Amino acid sequence: MTARAATGFAGRMPPRDGLKPGHAETLDHLDRLATLLDSQWRIPMTNWRFGVDSLAGIVPVAGGLSTAIVSAYMIKRAHEMGAPSHVLAKMVGNVAFDTVVGSIPVAGAIFDFAFKANRRNIRLLRKHFEGR
DSSP, rough: OOOOHHHTOOTSOOOOGOOOOTTTHHHHHHHHHHHHHSSEEOTTTOOOEEEEHHHHHTTTTHHHHHHHHHHHHHHHHHHHOOHHHHHHHHHHHHHHHHHHHHHHHTTHHHHEOOOOOOHHHHHHHHHHHHHO
16 A cells, blocks of 8 residues: 555645645635625725725615625535534624625725625635634
8 A cells, every 4th residue: 555545645635734625726716706805906005905895885785785695605615615603603794794884875885995804704714724
């Protein structure tokens, strides 16, 4: 028996950073979605970043709900990866808070620049799955 077969990884390399196969790719995918939603673009000459969530917030109700649906997809993927219920609950709380406060006219648009629910959720997932 080869050393590779003895480790249980016959024919394939061990997963990166101790993650289960496919988890690294899923985390990277969710990270790209979070960046698109929360921090894709930078306001020139500042460190202020914004994403589709901030732009969608301009459209009352439909804008916030549409980005909340994408955020819910991210939570669903986290559940499929096996994230524990306390991590999922924090993720749901972040999205709910972002959706409710973000729906307030004018103040919600400003809030969306500061509170980046999806970036927070990715940090929670990475902390859990990568052991940071």
